[in-house]
Amino acid sequence: MNQYCYDIITDLTQLDATKLKEYVRKLYQKKKFKDLRFSADEKLPYIVLYSKKDKQVCIKMTSKAKKNIERIEGIHFKLKPADLKFTEDIVLDKPYIFELEQCAWWDEDCKIAKGQKWSTLIHNGPYFTHLVEPYEPHGAPLVYANVEYDLTPQEERIANFYARRIISEMSGNVTQIWTKDKVFNKNFWTDFKKYLTAEHKKIFKDFSKLDFSQIIERLEELKEVEKQMTQKEKDAKKIKAAERKQDYGYAIINDIKEPVGNFTIEPAAIFYGRGNNPKRGKIKRDIDPEEVIINIDEKAKVPVAPAGHNWKQVIHDHNAAWIASWKDPISNESKYVYLGAEGQLKGRSDFVKYEKARKLNKYLNKIRKQYTADITSHLNKSRQLGTVLYLIDRHGIRVGNEKDESETDTVGASTLRVEHVKLKDPVVAKQTVTELERDHIRIVPQQLVDGPPGNSRHI
DNA sequence: CTACGCGACTCAGAAATATCCCG
DNA sequence: TCGGGATATTTCTGAGTCGCGTA
Known part of the structure; x- marks a missing residue:
């Protein structure tokens, strides 16, 4: 949906955002715009947002209708300086279309310094729901x-x-x-x-x-x-969400404005985990700014922490792709706020990944030959390695990593245990079995073949 | 040189939410 | 056009992997 923004060009000491938004909303109803204007009883095809952080007022279309866009843009074309004067002191700049530049990261122009993730990085920090929107009790006993x-x-x-x-x-x-x-x-x-x-x-x-x-x-x-909310109330809710996104949802990286993936610090919640995680049911507490590290351009203004709070630390790591990080109190693992997947960083690393896959493809036959031979090797280690490789290649099983007791007990190809292998009648799995009988592991794949579909599995 | 811990990143499952569709 | 069920999309965040620094 199209969005248009007016920068506020004067220094604002005191500004009544509600009034300013109302002023902009009514701009499109002025009689002088004649057939372009929106009448008061017509459902307006836009909502008005105010971003304190970026010092701007925007209108965001709620309709995709071409006609409405033409009317809005027609009015923008006809705006006179007097229209942009909210008060004597507070003046708006001409509206412009708010769009995110697509950075063609494969393009020479978009290349950044070698070995670095970013050369410039500006953002407004993460959003703390529990601090900005304190809990409102409902009073039920x-x-x-x-x-x-x-x-x-x-x-x-x-x-x-x-x-x-x-x-x-x-x-x-x-x-x-x-x-x-x-x-x-x-x-x-x-x-x-x-x-x-x-x-x-x-x-x-x-x-x-x-x-x-x-x-x-x-x-x-x-x-x-x-x-049962009225349309007006629903709109008010929409506006709130859109303003939050306007304030916190974008970062400027290498001079390109891009969306931030998930700009909200994870709020308190019950920890569920996956499968039988022994910590399931524990309460994951709220995270305060005092626990959060901010990564930002050394030349940029450091985002202001919520009132009464301070950041744990502010760093300027050009090799890191994240803009905020904290430790998850349940798992003690790091959590991060990253830029969105549609941006240049993700694009570039995907590119690297697929190039690697292409390269791997060249060696695939060689690798397959090797592990097939290894499976019958007299060396224990080779046999193990060959088997693991076979499982990964033919059954899409993940590698498998070391885990401790406080985590969900899942295994991968390299960490399978005897109890995970069930012997079945080889006749059922004719094809696989005939191929594998001599490898002394014939039953393992049969069980996996019966497993759930997916491009990568853990068990 | 190796083992280990951990930071940084990607992947993916489950739930939440939005949209569609039909009577 | 409304409600509600089905389906698609998005969000959220737990989990997996890898590699780097350090001892």
């Missing part, structure tokens, strides 16, 4: 042993996580029923207690006696209310 208890906002917020999971599971659209899982509930309960007041902690002794039904009911009511 949690029931324990048939008695209602009012929760503090902090308690309620966590209780919502669990209640929402129950709602999702009831809808039948999820594949896992976690709220009936012992480990999940135990982990959740242990962590939930850390958020309870001393008083509630004393009363709530047994997790199974907690009854979330009133909270579930309230959350469902709130969802219904949202469904």
